[in-house]
Amino acid sequence: MRVARARYKNWNRADLTYAELDEGTAVAGVFTQSACASSEVEMGREQVKSGSARALVVNAGNSNAFTGYRGREAVEQIMQQVAEHLGCDTSEVFVSSTGVIGVPLPKDKARDGVAAALSAEPCSWEDAASAISTTDTFAKGAHASAMIGGQRVELVGIIKGSGMIAPDMATMLGYIFTDAAVEPALLQQMLSTANRETFSCITVDGDTSTSDTVLAFATGKAGNAPLASFDDTGADAFAAALTDVCRQLAQLVVRDGEGASKFITIRVTGAASDESAHRVALSIANSPLVKTAIAGEDANWGRVVMAVGKAGEPADRDKLSIAFGGTWTARDGLPVEGYDEAPVAAHLKGAQIDIAVDLGIGEGRATVWTCDLTHGYISINADYRS
Amino acid sequence: MRVARARYKNWNRADLTYAELDEGTAVAGVFTQSACASSEVEMGREQVKSGSARALVVNAGNSNAFTGYRGREAVEQIMQQVAEHLGCDTSEVFVSSTGVIGVPLPKDKARDGVAAALSAEPCSWEDAASAISTTDTFAKGAHASAMIGGQRVELVGIIKGSGMIAPDMATMLGYIFTDAAVEPALLQQMLSTANRETFSCITVDGDTSTSDTVLAFATGKAGNAPLASFDDTGADAFAAALTDVCRQLAQLVVRDGEGASKFITIRVTGAASDESAHRVALSIANSPLVKTAIAGEDANWGRVVMAVGKAGEPADRDKLSIAFGGTWTARDGLPVEGYDEAPVAAHLKGAQIDIAVDLGIGEGRATVWTCDLTHGYISINADYRS
Numbered sequence: 080m081r082v083a084r085a086r087y088k089n090w091n092r093a094d095l096t097y098a099e100l101d102e103g104t105a106v107a108g109v110f111t112q113s114a115c116a117s118s119e120v121e122m123g124r125e126q127v128k129s130g131s132a133r134a135l136v137v138n139a140g141n142s143n144a145f146t147g148y149r150g151r152e153a154v155e156q157i158m159q160q161v162a163e164h165l166g167c168d169t170s171e172v173f174v175s176s177t178g179v180i181g182v183p184l185p186k187d188k189a190r191d192g193v194a195a196a197l198s199a200e201p202c203s204w205e206d207a208a209s210a211i212s213t214t215d216t217f218a219k220g221a222h223a224s225a226m227i228g229g230q231r232v233e234l235v236g237i238i239k240g241s242g243m244i245a246p247d248m249a250t251m252l253g254y255i256f257t258d259a260a261v262e263p264a265l266l267q268q269m270l271s272t273a274n275r276e277t278f279s280c281i282t283v284d285g286d287t288s289t290s291d292t293v294l295a296f297a298t299g300k301a302g303n304a305p306l307a308s309f310d311d312t313g314a315d316a317f318a319a320a321l322t323d324v325c326r327q328l329a330q331l332v333v334r335d336g337e338g339a340s341k342f343i344t345i346r347v348t349g350a351a352s353d354e355s356a357h358r359v360a361l362s363i364a365n366s367p368l369v370k371t372a373i374a375g376e377d378a379n380w381g382r383v384v385m386a387v388g389k390a391g392e393p394a395d396r397d398k399l400s401i402a403f404g405g406t407w408t409a410r411d412g413l414p415v416e417g418y419d420e421a422p423v424a425a426h427l428k429g430a431q432i433d434i435a436v437d438l439g440i441g442e443g444r445a446t447v448w449t450c451d452l453t454h455g456y457i458s459i460n461a462d463y464r465s
Numbered sequence: 466m467r468v469a470r471a472r473y474k475n476w477n478r479a480d481l482t483y484a485e486l487d488e489g490t491a492v493a494g495v496f497t498q499s500a501c502a503s504s505e506v507e508m509g510r511e512q513v514k515s516g517s518a519r520a521l522v523v524n525a526g527n528s529n530a531f532t533g534y535r536g537r538e539a540v541e542q543i544m545q546q547v548a549e550h551l552g553c554d555t556s557e558v559f560v561s562s563t564g565v566i567g568v569p570l571p572k573d574k575a576r577d578g579v580a581a582a583l584s585a586e587p588c589s590w591e592d593a594a595s596a597i598s599t600t601d602t603f604a605k606g607a608h609a610s611a612m613i614g615g616q617r618v619e620l621v622g623i624i625k626g627s628g629m630i631a632p633d634m635a636t637m638l639g640y641i642f643t644d645a646a647v648e649p650a651l652l653q654q655m656l657s658t659a660n661r662e663t664f665s666c667i668t669v670d671g672d673t674s675t676s677d678t679v680l681a682f683a684t685g686k687a688g689n690a691p692l693a694s695f696d697d698t699g700a701d702a703f704a705a706a707l708t709d710v711c712r713q714l715a716q717l718v719v720r721d722g723e724g725a726s727k728f729i730t731i732r733v734t735g736a737a738s739d740e741s742a743h744r745v746a747l748s749i750a751n752s753p754l755v756k757t758a759i760a761g762e763d764a765n766w767g768r769v770v771m772a773v774g775k776a777g778e779p780a781d782r783d784k785l786s787i788a789f790g791g792t793w794t795a796r797d798g799l800p801v802e803g804y805d806e807a808p809v810a811a812h813l814k815g816a817q818i819d820i821a822v823d824l825g826i827g828e829g830r831a832t833v834w835t836c837d838l839t840h841g842y843i844s845i846n847a848d849y850r851s
């Protein structure tokens with residue numbers, strides 16, 4: 080990894096990240112479903128189809144979204160510049176951008192930044208995680224390893240994001256690198272599956288970015304027998320490690336949610352289906368009244384009832400049960416008479432909040448992660464200049 | 466109208482409202498679609514089918530939602546007490562409750578409160594509007610009149626609500642009284658139509674109440690030839706007046722949105738259909754990032770792009786145009802070069818904000834109303850005790 084200062088904003092920090100990847104690196108990706116996706120997302124979606132990658136460039140401070148043909152030209156320039164340097168195909172150079180929407184990425188700054196990065200000294204994962212960040216308050220990375228047929232493989236991931244986070248459909252900017260040898264089609268299947276259980280289960284503010292992207296790169300340098308199907312030896316272990324890294328990264332984004340003071344886990348059980356449970360859980364996680372109640376350390380389960388009721392999913396008021404930190408405050412549609420408020424109050428004063436909701440009508444279950452809604456979110460977003 | 470102090474909360478104000486209605490009064494209603502609706506809503510939905518009403522009782526300070534059989538018993542007690550007093554059927558007594566969720570309405574306080582209201586002096590519409598309120602900061606009422614075949618009829622409405630407002634599907638607590646003679650079936654049709662264009666077009670926080678209700682009562686005392694169909698003379702005028710009152714009431718709720726400092730009108734045109742335009746408009750209106758940008762007086766149209774993109778509706782990034790206060794800041798998927806920022810900045814400093822979005826792909830259009838998201842909303846809802 081290498082970083083440089085393209086000075087996309089008036090700041091004194093690295094804001095362009097470059098990762099060179101070995102020949103033969105497999106790539107997989109998941110992207111935002113936004114109807115207003117950036118050129119980077121549109122092009123990346125096409126590029127992953129070839130399954131092959133040689134480089135990654137990430138611009139921070141300018142998302143280059145909603146910038147029309149001029150935005151696209153800037154991306155093509157970066158791809159060309161790197162492809163010439165490496166002697167590879169432009170389709171093997173992946174570009175992401177994050178930051179303000181609606182300002183075309185300045186081509187001159189991009190050209191100088193890429194040139195500086197190509198000749199820079201290698202840097203640490205943490206430096207790269209910092210260079211891809213915008214409103215993040217800390218650098219976010221995760222690691223896991225797996226054994227594939229006697230060969231140990233490593234996975235490292237970095238991610239950025241703390242606002243405009245509702246990857247109901249895809250994700251924010253995240254990159255996972257592994258030395259395992261994995262065929263692109265299988266890597267894509269594994270990443271899509273991991274995405275559904277991790278990045279798709281977090282929300283900060285219900286707002287979905289135009290630039291959400293997660294890419295996984297597998298260089299194959301570990302020397303394991305290449306994985307081509309879920310039946311191959313070690314495929315399960317690798318998929319579990321990949322999901323583990325994705326879950327760590329996803330939860331780090333929520334922990335750094337704009338203005339967040341508490342990390343909230345919402346478990347929904349007894350739903351008509353897993354999909355229904357997921358939608359009910361997100362309805363609770365995205366409710367400003369639930370999120371402000373948690374910020375106020377108030378066990379206001381009435382607001383949880385409201386959020387279940389508005390989800391548009393099958394539910395029966397008289398079978399609904401709600402618990403905070405393991406203490407049931409409502410059971411089968413009625414407040415629990417004389418429940419012990421002390422452990423609930425103590426739980427709500429903590430930084431890790433657990434809300435459990437049992438719908439009592441089926442076997443569907445889901446878990447999502449979110450944060451509370453505080454004055455900090457308002458301050459960050461009412462003052463942020465476009 | 467009569468009001469009394471049931472003291473549902475520890476406060477020094479009237480919190481029980483009673484309206485006696487003439488014999489032969491027609492009634493129509495629209496209710497929340499919440500899967501966790503209160504007993505009042507469930508029973509009201511059944512009662513309107515008969516089309517006949519003699520009284521309305523509104524409890525403020527306790528929503529009686531999610532209280533199981535005990536909540537239902539309290540409603541039945543109120544219906545019986547009033548029916549005995551009037552010598553009418555219990556099904557002709559409509560009850561609504563608003564306030565905290567999950568605490569059964571205390572039967573003793575309800576009994577004493579209803580008894581006090583039955584013997585109270587008549588009060589003004591404004592007193593009644595105050596007595597049905599909870600976190601509202603002002604009493605909300607509206608008036609209109611219409612000519613039906615040479616006979617002037619009057620319509621008066623009162624409403625409460627400022628948080629947990631996302632009547633995507635129905636409404637908050639609102640009551641419209643008219644002396645017109647209108648058959649119940651037609652009144653219901655007119656109210657449902659008006660609801661779609663008014664209450665269903667507002668949102669404060671995207672959270673839908675368990676108790677949302679709007680009832681329209683037509684006493685027939687004006688003496689007009691009863692309206693039975695849209696073809697009758699004066700039916701158009703009456704429907705327009707009814708919609709007018711509903712729109713006034715709906716907009717008053719948004720103006721009193723919790724913590725609101727600005728009233729925002731969002732007009733979406735050029736959508737694939739009117740329904741699609743409505744969903745795009747609500748996606749913008751419910752976006753915390755758009756709402757905080759307006760609070761910060763920032764013409765951050767990138768966040769509007771984001772909200773269009775996440776709506777899940779047909780849109781083409783390269784045909785999208787966005788205006789603030791009539792000034793186009795983005796046209797056909799590109800920022801407008803060198804647009805005059807001065808009128809936009811001046812517009813955003815005002816209290817009435819207009820956002821226009823043209824999707825450029827069809828003829829669908831919709832307008833919704835919302836408010837900004839400020840520190841006030843957090844203060845109100847993080848401190849409100851359950």
